[in-house]
Amino acid sequence: MKIITLQLGQMGNCTYIVHKNGQGLIIDPSWQMNDIYKTLEENKITPKAVLFTHGHYDHLTGAQDLLEKYQIKGYIGKEDITLSELPEELLISIKDNCSLEIAGMQVDFIHTPGHTKGSYCxxxxxxxxxxxxxxxxxxxxxxxxxxxxxxxxxSLVLLSKLPLETEVYCGHSYGPSFKTTIKEEIENNSFMRIATREPDTFSEIL
Ligand SMILES: [Zn+2]
Known part of the structure; x- marks a missing residue:
């Protein structure tokens, strides 16, 4: 499995193309679809599905064109379908935590509400x-x-239980990097630290 990162638009959004044996999954395609199409062609990747982390505009603007061009579906949290404003016939709704095999890859959807109701890692x-x-x-x-x-x-407590070496690819390139690890965040992210160690005071730091 390989991962291609594209930073598109004016809000530091990250689109990821995960591919294996020429088949690809596109995570949060937004903004410049032509850049995504070009990357797929150059790397000879056939897109098999789109996966949306949540339904906010900046993570999916332009994605309808991509879904229609390749005649593929977009997986999205059930609670964020309305928020996304994408036509329902182009979507597959995700509910609760689940594992699916898509394009020859095992995809685990972890329900992590908090930013939106239908946010999934x-x-x-x-x-x-x-x-x-x-x-x-x-x-x-x-x-x-x-x-x-x-x-x-x-949701942060749930993520803190993942293997420490898990590599995290964020939805925006905020802060020092768009890429981190669960270990790094448990050690250095004060929100993560307070969520796991002092849950009752968490809302006070927001
Ligand atoms: Zn968002």
Missing amino acids: IKIDNALFSGDTLFTGSIGRTDLPGGNAREMQK
Whole structure:
């Protein structure tokens, strides 16, 4: 399995192409679709599905064109379908934690509400695509519609139980890097530290 990172748009969004044996999964395709199409062609990757970490505009603007061009479906948390404003016939709804085999890869969807109700962190092999739930040294906002501090705290606890060496690929290139590890965040991310060690005071630091 290989991962290609594209940083597109003006908000530091990261689109990831995960591929194996010429088949690809595209995570959060947004903004410049032509750059994504070009990358797929240059690397001879056939896209098999799109995976959305959540339904916010900046993670999916332009994705309808991609879904229609390749006639593939987009997997998205059930609770974020309306938020996404994408046509339902192009989507496959994800509910609760589940593992699916897509394009010859095992994809674990981990429900991590807090930033939005339908936020999912997506784990493929040793890589976790954390969307706007976990960033290097930070976390996603909980004050937007559908956000919830208590749910975010629980989601961070869930992520802290993943193998320490899990590589985390964030939804934006905020902070020092878009890439980190669970170990790094447990040690250095104060939101993660307080969520796991002092859960009752978590909402006070937001
Ligand atoms: Zn977001």
